[in-house]
Amino acid sequence: xxxxxxxxxxxxxxxxxxxxxxxxxxxxxxxxxxxxxxxxxxxxxxxxxxxxxxxxxxxxxxxxxxxxxxxxxxxxxxxxxxxxxxxxxxxxxxxxxxxxxxxxxxxxxxxxxxxxxxxxxxxxxxxxxxxxxxxxxxxxxxxxxxxxxxxxxxxxxxxxxxxxxxxxxxxxxxxxxxxxxxxxxxxxxxxxxxxxxxxxx
Numbered sequence: 001x002x003x004x005x006x007x008x009x010x011x012x013x014x015x016x017x018x019x020x021x022x023x024x025x026x027x028x029x030x031x032x033x034x035x036x037x038x039x040x041x042x043x044x045x046x047x048x049x050x051x052x053x054x055x056x057x058x059x060x061x062x063x064x065x066x067x068x069x070x071x072x073x074x075x076x077x078x079x080x081x082x083x084x085x086x087x088x089x090x091x092x093x094x095x096x097x098x099x100x101x102x103x104x105x106x107x108x109x110x111x112x113x114x115x116x117x118x119x120x121x122x123x124x125x126x127x128x129x130x131x132x133x134x135x136x137x138x139x140x141x142x143x144x145x146x147x148x149x150x151x152x153x154x155x156x157x158x159x160x161x162x163x164x165x166x167x168x169x170x171x172x173x174x175x176x177x178x179x180x181x182x183x184x185x186x187x188x189x190x191x192x193x194x195x196x197x198x199x200x201x
Contacts, residue, residue, distance in 0.1 A: 001191055003162065003199030010200070011059040011133040014046055015118055015140030015147055017102045018064055020088040020095030022141050022169065027088035027095055032171040033141060037099075040176070042169040045193045046139050047101040049167060056200040059133055060108040063118040063140070063150075065089045066096050073114050080116065080145060117149035125157060135160040137196055138188065139167035144179035151188045161188035164196055 020027040022037035037043065050060055067074055071085045089096045104110055113122050128136070136159045138151050147168050151161045163184055170176040184190055 001195050003189070003191060003195055005135065005162070005196070005199040007053075007056040007058045007200045009133055010053075010135040010137060011061055011128055011131070012050060012053045012137040013061050013063055013118060013124075013139065013150065014050065014102055015063040015138075015150060016065055016142065017043065017046060017062075017099050017140050018089060018095065019097055019099050020093075021065075021099075023099050027086070028083060031083070033169070036172050036176065037141065037169040039173065040166055040169040042139075042141070042167065043099055043101045045164070045166050049137070049139065049164065049193045049196060050102065050105075052197045052200060053137070054105065054107065058137070058200055059128075059131055060105070061111060061124065061127065062098065062102075062104050062108060063111045063113060063122070063124065064096065064098070065114065065146070066091050066112045067114060116146045117153050118146070119150065119153045119157070128159070134158070135162065137162045137164065137167075139164060141169050143168040143170040143176045144183075145170070148179050148183060151184060155187040162196060163188040163190050164193045165190055167193050167196075 024034050074081050111122050111124050154161050
């Protein structure tokens, strides 16, 4: 696939690639997230993509789910929020920090959230519009939750969404494919990390 990408109008979103979410020893590991992150090689793929984006002038935005002790503001309304309320993503801990290889670099932006969607309750939309970015390269975890929520909302807001299949991971390949092969097809262009890198070069 040949992608026509204007680096100066594009932003890379790296969402929830935090230790508690995708690393060994993280709060979500027992749910399968670390296994699938390794199967997808998501940390290495996104690291490589971020490096290429910075070199090309693509804006890089890290979006992290971060809560204070006790998880104030996080409702007990669904299983994913329950995982956070049970102890994940606590501010100032190893678990809330970026996973190895996808740490922010000079010039990157960091946006904190307390919901699945990267736009909900954050300044992400204002940040992107202030820099005149209308295309989003959407990566991170979990494919069928935070990443998909962000793709849907971004499309509604008028952004072009590019979704590298190998730049995302979930609880398992089954959960990942359910999103990539179905729901995402209606709101984003499904691609690969290598195709995106070629498109911005």
